[in-house]
Amino acid sequence: MLNLKTLTAAIFISSPALVSANEADLQKQIDELKQQINATAEMVENSSAKSTSGNRTTIGGYGELHYNNWTGENGAKSKKELDFHRFVLFFGHEFNDSIRFFSEVELEHSIAGEGQNGEVELEQAYVEFDLSQNHRAKGGLFLVPVGILNETHEPPTFYGVERNPVEKNIVPTTWWEAGLAFSGEFAKGWSYDLGLTSGLDIQDGNIRGGRQKVSKANAEHLMGVGRIKWTGISGLEIAATATYQDGYEQVTAGSNKTAQLFETHVAWTTGPFGLRALYATWNLQDATNGRDQQTGYYVEPAYRINDQLGLFVRYNSWDNQAGDSNIDSEKIQYDAGINYWPHPNVVIKADYQKQEMPGDKNQNGFNLGLGYQF
Amino acid sequence: MKRIRFTLLIFSVTLLASTMLNARGVYQSREAFLEETFNGSVPKAEVIWLSGEIKQHASEILHHKPNFLRVRYWALGSKSAWVLNEIGKEQPITVGIVIENKKIKHLRVLEFRESRGDEVRHPFFTKQFLDVQLEKENQLSKNIDGITGATLSVRALKSLATLALYLDSKRKLKAQ
Numbered sequence: 324m325l326n327l328k329t330l331t332a333a334i335f336i337s338s339p340a341l342v343s344a345n346e347a348d349l350q351k352q353i354d355e356l357k358q359q360i361n362a363t364a365e366m367v368e369n370s371s372a373k374s375t376s377g378n379r380t381t382i383g384g385y386g387e388l389h390y391n392n393w394t395g396e397n398g399a400k401s402k403k404e405l406d407f408h409r410f411v412l413f414f415g416h417e418f419n420d421s422i423r424f425f426s427e428v429e430l431e432h433s434i435a436g437e438g439q440n441g442e443v444e445l446e447q448a449y450v451e452f453d454l455s456q457n458h459r460a461k462g463g464l465f466l467v468p469v470g471i472l473n474e475t476h477e478p479p480t481f482y483g484v485e486r487n488p489v490e491k492n493i494v495p496t497t498w499w500e501a502g503l504a505f506s507g508e509f510a511k512g513w514s515y516d517l518g519l520t521s522g523l524d525i526q527d528g529n530i531r532g533g534r535q536k537v538s539k540a541n542a543e544h545l546m547g548v549g550r551i552k553w554t555g556i557s558g559l560e561i562a563a564t565a566t567y568q569d570g571y572e573q574v575t576a577g578s579n580k581t582a583q584l585f586e587t588h589v590a591w592t593t594g595p596f597g598l599r600a601l602y603a604t605w606n607l608q609d610a611t612n613g614r615d616q617q618t619g620y621y622v623e624p625a626y627r628i629n630d631q632l633g634l635f636v637r638y639n640s641w642d643n644q645a646g647d648s649n650i651d652s653e654k655i656q657y658d659a660g661i662n663y664w665p666h667p668n669v670v671i672k673a674d675y676q677k678q679e680m681p682g683d684k685n686q687n688g689f690n691l692g693l694g695y696q697f
Numbered sequence: 698m699k700r701i702r703f704t705l706l707i708f709s710v711t712l713l714a715s716t717m718l719n720a721r722g723v724y725q726s727r728e729a730f731l732e733e734t735f736n737g738s739v740p741k742a743e744v745i746w747l748s749g750e751i752k753q754h755a756s757e758i759l760h761h762k763p764n765f766l767r768v769r770y771w772a773l774g775s776k777s778a779w780v781l782n783e784i785g786k787e788q789p790i791t792v793g794i795v796i797e798n799k800k801i802k803h804l805r806v807l808e809f810r811e812s813r814g815d816e817v818r819h820p821f822f823t824k825q826f827l828d829v830q831l832e833k834e835n836q837l838s839k840n841i842d843g844i845t846g847a848t849l850s851v852r853a854l855k856s857l858a859t860l861a862l863y864l865d866s867k868r869k870l871k872a873q
Contacts, residue, residue, distance in 0.1 A: 361744075364766045381787040415787050417810075420722075425812060451812060456722070474813075475846045511819060554816045557825055558842030590845035599845075667760055667852055 379417035385477040385696035386410045389484055393676075393688035402686065407433045411446075421453035444536060446499050458507035464537050467498045468506070468516040468550040469564040469586050471601055478694020479662075479670040482625055482635035485690060488656055489619035489641045493603045494586065495531040500546065512555025522546035522568040525582060528607055528614025530643070533571070544570030563587040571607060580608040597625035597635075604645075613647025633662045635674075655679040660690075670694045722809045724818060727780050730793040730807055731771055734778045742769045745864050758835050758859045759783065768864055776802075777868060779861040785811045785850040792854060794861040800830045801858060814847030817854050826854075831862040 389408045395401040410430045417423045426448040432441030449463030466474045472486055473496045490496040502520030509515060521540045525533035535541065545568070552562035564586045571582035588601035602620040609615065619641030627633045637658040644652035660674025672692040678685040731739045746767045747755050755763045771778045776797045782789040788810035795803040804826040806818035816822060822844060830838045837859055843851045 367766060383787060413787075417788075420810075423812065453722075471845065475848070480848050508815075512816070512821065554819075554844055555821060557822045558844065560845040592843050592845075594840050594842070 381413075381415040383413035383415075383697055384411050385694065387478045387484075387692055387694040390691040391485075391688070392690070393686040396685045396687070397683045399680065399684035399686050402688070422450065424448075424450050446497060454505075454507075457509070458505065460503070460505050462503050464499055464501040465504065467500055467520070467548055467564075467566070468504075468518070469498065469548070469566070469584070470494045470496055470603065471588050471590055471599055472496050473498055477696040478672070478692065479664060479668055479696055482623065482633065482662055482672075483637065483658055483660060483674050483690075484672045484692035487621050487623070487637060487639055487658075488654070489601060489603065489621045489639050492531060492641050492643060492654075493605065493617055493619035494584075495534060498534060499537065501537040501540070502545070504548075512553055514552045514554070516548070516550040516552075516564075518548045520546050520548060522573070523571055523582065524573040525571045525607065525610075528610040528612065528617075528643075530605060530607075530617060541573040543573050543575055544568055558592040560590045561588075580610075582607050595627040597623075597627065597633075599623040599625075610646070613644030613650045613652060616646035617641075617643045618645045630667075631664050633664075635660060635662070651681045654681065668696050722815075723807070724809070725793070725805060725807050727791075727793070727807060730780065730805065731778055734776075734793075734795050734803070735771065735773060740771050740773050742771055743868070744769055745868060751864075751867055754835060754863055755860060758863060759856050770864070770868065772868060777865050779864065780807065781857045781861060783853040783857050785814055785853045787811060790817075790850060790853050790857075792857045794826075794858060796861060796865045799862070799865065800828050801826045801862065802828075804854070804858060806854070809850075811850060814844070814850030816844045816847050817850045822851075823854075826858050829858065829862075831859065831866065835859055835863055837862075 387408050389404075389406050391402050391404045391406070393400075393402040408431065410433070412428050413426065414428075415423065415425045427446045429444045429446050430441060431444065432439075435441045435443045445464060447463075447465055449461045449465045451459055451461040453459055468474060470490045472481060472490045473494060475481075476486065476497065486496060500518075500520035500522070502518055504516060504518030504520070506516040507514065521535060521537060521542050522544050523530065523533035523546070524535050524541050546566055547568070548564065548566045550562060550564040552560060554560050564584070566582075566584040568582045570579050572578055572580060583606045584603065586601070586603040588599070591598045600620070600622045602618075604618040605616065607615050607617070619639070621637055621639040623635055623637040625633055625635035635658070637656075639656040639658070640653065642653045644650045655678065657677045658674050660672060663671045665671065670693070672694065673689065675689045677687050680686075725733075744767045745751065747763055747765065752763065768779070768781070776795065779794045779796070780791065781794065782791050784790070789808075790806060790811065791808035793803075793805045793807050794801060804823045806823065809815045809818055825839070825841050828839075829841075832838050837855065841851070841855055841858075
C-alpha cells in the first residue's frame with residue numbers, strides 16, 4: 324500500500340516535468356516535420372520549374388478558325404466559307420542567359436501540298452544575342468519590324484476576325500525576311516530596330532506578291548529597315564518604320580529601281596477606351612499603272628465593356644494604284660464588331676464588313692471567328 | 698544600299714566593341730529589393746501554403762494552376778513584401794511587390810527574360826499600381842492601362858499584383 328502511495332505521489336510530483344519533456348519532444352518533432360515538408364515542397368517546386376522553364380525549351384502557339392459570309396455585288400464573289408485559317412506553333416530555346424532561339428511554324432488553311440489551299444510556312448527562326456542590358460542582336464529569319472499586327476498577331480490581341488486590309492495589302496502583313504538586326508532601348512521609353520535583310524521581289528508593282536518568304540530568296544538586292552518607337556506613357560505606343568531597297572525587281576543588271584516604305588502608327592488605350600491608327604505608303608520607282616505609289620490608312624476606336632467583352636469600329640482605306648489619279652482604285656472598308664474573351668487567351672469574335680470598292684464590286688457580310696494562344 | 702550596309706557595319710562594330718555579351722533582364726536582386734523595402738532589417742521569411750480555398754483563388758487569379766506549393770513573404774506589421782514569378786509569353790517575369798495596409802506601395806520588375814514586352818519594367822507603367830487594392834472577386838481597384846505588343850507581360854504583372862494583394866489578405870498579422 325505504501326509502495327502504491329509512493330508511486331502515485333512520485334508520478335504526481337514528476338508529471339509537469341514529464342509533460343514539459345513531452346511538449347519539447349513534440350515541438351522538436353513538429354519542427355523536424357516542417358523542415359521535411361519544406362524540403363519536399365522545394366524538391367517538387369524545383370522539379371516543376373525544370374519541367375516548365377528549367378529545361379530552357381519552350382513551346383507555344385496560336386490558331387484561328389474563321390467563318391465568312393459575304394454577298395458579292397457587281398461581279399464580286401460571294402462567299403460562305405469555314406476555314407481554319409492559321410495553326411501556329413512556337414518553339415523557343417534558351418542556350419544560356421544571353422543567347423536564345425525562337426521560331427514560328429505556321430500551317431495556313433489546314434492542308435498544304437500540291438493542289439491544296441494551304442501552305443506550311445516558317446515565319447520566324449532566329450538566334451538572338453544580348454549585347455548588353457538594353458541592346459540585342461539577332462540573326463536568322465524574323466518578322467519585319469513594321470506596323471501593329473506584323474509582329475503581334477495572336478488572335479486575342481486584336482479586334483476583327485480577319486486582319487485589317489490595310490496592313491495586309493499595303494504593309495504587307497505577315498512579312499518576314501532573313502538577315503541581321505539590332506534592337507534595343509536608347510532612352511527611357513524609346514526603342515529602335517535596325518536591320519539588313521533579304522528584300523522583296525516585286526513584279527508588276529505587286530508588293531504582297533513580292534514577298535519571297537526566304538524560300539531560295541533572290542538576294543541580289545537587300546533591304547534596309549529601321550524603326551523607332553516611343554512607349555513613354557502607359558497605354559501609348561507611337562512608332563515609325565522606314566524600309567529602303569534598291570533593285571526591287573531583283574534583276575542582276577540594267578535596273579536599279581528603288582522601293583521605299585514609310586509606315587507610322589499610334590496605339591493607345593486608356594481605361595476602357597482604345598484607339599489604333601496606322602498610315603503606310605510605298606514609293607516604287609518607275610512602277611506603272613499607278614503602282615509607283617501605294618498608300619493606306621485605318622482608324623480603329625474600341626471600347627472595352629469589361630475584361631471579357633470589347634466593341635470596335637474600323638475605317639480602312641487603301642489604294643495599290645494611288646500613283647495615277649485617273650484610275651478608280653481606292654478601296655474602302657468599314658468594320659464593326661465584338662470580341663468576347665471567355666479566358667484571356669481565348670477569343671470569340673464577330674464582325675460586319677461593308678465595302679466601297681472600285682466599280683462597286685463589294686463583298687459585304689459578316690465574319691465569325693474563334694482564336695486562341697498559349 | 699552601300700551606305701546602309703556601311704552604317705550597319707559601323708553600328709555593329711560599335712555595339713560589339715562597347716559591350717561584352719551580357720545577360721539582360723536582371724534589374725534588381727531579390728536581396729536588394731528586400732533590403733530597400735525594410736531599410737536593411739529584413740525580417741525572417743514566412744510562408745503561405747497554397748491549399749484549399751487559397752489555391753482555388755490563386756488559380757482563378759493566375760488563370761491557371763499555380764506551379765508552386767507555397768509562397769514566401771517578408772512582413773513587418775502591416776507591411777509585407779512579395780517576390781513572385783509568372784510567365785508572360787515564354788519566360789518567367791520576377792516581380793517584387795510591397796503592400797502596406799492592403800494597398801500596393803511599390804511594384805518593381807526584378808527580372809525580365811521575355812524577348813518582347815520589357816516596357817512593363819519602366820516606372821511609367823509600374824507606377825499605375827501605386828495604392829491599388831483588392832476589390833470584390835479579386836479585381837484590382839484601378840484600371841491598369843496596357844502596352845501594345847506587351848499584352849502578355851502586362852497581364853502577368855496584373856495577375857501577380859492581384860495575387861500578392863490576395864495573399865496579403867490571408868497572412869497572419871504579427872505585432873511590429
